[in-house]
Amino acid sequence: MSQPYEKVALIGLGLIASSMFWAMKRHDPSVHVTGFARSAATRDIAREIGLCDAVCDSLVETVQDADLVVLCVPVGVMGDVAAEIGPHLKAGATVSDVGSVKQAVIDAVAPHLPTNVHFVPAHPMAGTEHSGPRSGFAELFDNRWCLIVPVEGSDAQAVKTLTDFWISIGSNTAHMDPEHHDLVVAVTSHAPHLIAYTMVGVADDLGRVSDSEVINYSAAGFRDFTRIAASDPTMWRDVFLNNKEATLEILGRFTEELFALQRAIRTGDGDHLHDYFTRTRAIRRGIIEAGQDTDAPNFGRSAK
Numbered sequence: 360m361s362q363p364y365e366k367v368a369l370i371g372l373g374l375i376a377s378s379m380f381w382a383m384k385r386h387d388p389s390v391h392v393t394g395f396a397r398s399a400a401t402r403d404i405a406r407e408i409g410l411c412d413a414v415c416d417s418l419v420e421t422v423q424d425a426d427l428v429v430l431c432v433p434v435g436v437m438g439d440v441a442a443e444i445g446p447h448l449k450a451g452a453t454v455s456d457v458g459s460v461k462q463a464v465i466d467a468v469a470p471h472l473p474t475n476v477h478f479v480p481a482h483p484m485a486g487t488e489h490s491g492p493r494s495g496f497a498e499l500f501d502n503r504w505c506l507i508v509p510v511e512g513s514d515a516q517a518v519k520t521l522t523d524f525w526i527s528i529g530s531n532t533a534h535m536d537p538e539h540h541d542l543v544v545a546v547t548s549h550a551p552h553l554i555a556y557t558m559v560g561v562a563d564d565l566g567r568v569s570d571s572e573v574i575n576y577s578a579a580g581f582r583d584f585t586r587i588a589a590s591d592p593t594m595w596r597d598v599f600l601n602n603k604e605a606t607l608e609i610l611g612r613f614t615e616e617l618f619a620l621q622r623a624i625r626t627g628d629g630d631h632l633h634d635y636f637t638r639t640r641a642i643r644r645g646i647i648e649a650g651q652d653t654d655a656p657n658f659g660r661s662a663k
């Protein structure tokens with residue numbers, strides 16, 4: 360499927376922007392993509408590896424002709440970037456973002472955009488623990504969800520065109536309001552990341568188990584935690600500071616359940632543990648039946 364914008368600007372040339380670039384080119388080489396990153400070193404790497412048709416040295420040059428401008432920077436700097444590009448956007452252009460948090464990004468970005476451009480936030484539910492311009496790949500979004508989060512008064516055609524764009528680069532799409540989005544991802548992404556960071560921190564702190572034992576004897580469970588806990592510190596600092604309320608709500612519930620399980624272990628309440636694990640096993644089976652398990656041998660064959 361050819362993608363619906365002729366000229367796309369990507370701001371912040373890391374994992375998500377570089378994957379978007381390769382995915383766009385895979386599906387429609389005619390699209391013209393400009394790119395900007397804050398550091399000259401990142402821009403040099405982008406030029407060296409052919410990431411973007413033109414890597415620009417200023418934000419203004421990057422965005423001025425674009426039909427779609429996508430903010431692919433950490434959540435905490437989205438507002439600063441929007442303030443810089445706001446006066447230089449083409450009339451009728453769409454501004455979007457890929458931030459992992461939506462309400463805080465909307466609050467930070469929307470005030471800086473002129474009334475003659477459309478703002479349609481989005482969040483691809485796809486990523487890896489890697490970051491930077493070399494980490495992207497064209498298949499990242501294949502069969503993964505991209506959540507489109509229109510703001511109040513979003514133009515219906517602009518929302519549809521951005522939805523078509525994400526479908527054109529491999530995603531499934533769903534629409535959600537910002538508050539609900541932030542709660543859903545607190546459960547499915549943000550709290551799990553914090554738990555992984557904590558567990559790896561605990562292993563690191565535990566003097567009686569050596570680092571080499573942790574490295575050598577990590578079976579699947581802890582290995583997955585270490586992969587997640589290797590994710591970019593700036594990105595995740597910004598996620599937690601900007602999705603405070605929902606993350607704290609989920610962590611509060613998590614702590615209560617953890618205490619109940621701790622108590623069951625201490626008191627030898629095997630029924631509690633067995634019932635709990637039976638319930639959680641059903642969730643995993645639901646994910647597999649829905650075709651959402653990327654580790655499963657048949658992943659990628661689910662219907663769009």
Ligand SMILES: NC(=O)c1ccc[n+]([C@@H]2O[C@H](COP(=O)([O-])OP(=O)(O)OC[C@H]3O[C@@H](n4cnc5c(N)ncnc54)[C@H](O)[C@@H]3O)[C@@H](O)[C@H]2O)c1
Binds near residue numbers: 375591
């Ligand atoms: N990594 C994931 O798994 C994932 C998944 C979905 C969404 N996201 C979201 O996508 C966004 C980008 O994440 P990523 O994983 O691509 O990060 P990344 O670290 O790979 O890339 C971010 C890029 O932004 C640049 N940057 C930082 N501040 C800037 C500024 N002020 N102006 C211009 N460029 C700036 C950095 O130099 C870097 O090139 C974040 O908002 C993140 O929440 C990440």
Ligand SMILES: O=C(O)C(=O)C[C@]1(C(=O)O)C=C[C@@H](O)C=C1
Binds near residue numbers: 459484547587
């Ligand atoms: O696959 C991973 O490594 C990810 O952490 C990706 C992941 C997630 O938690 O699922 C991380 C942050 C996002 O905003 C979306 C996706």
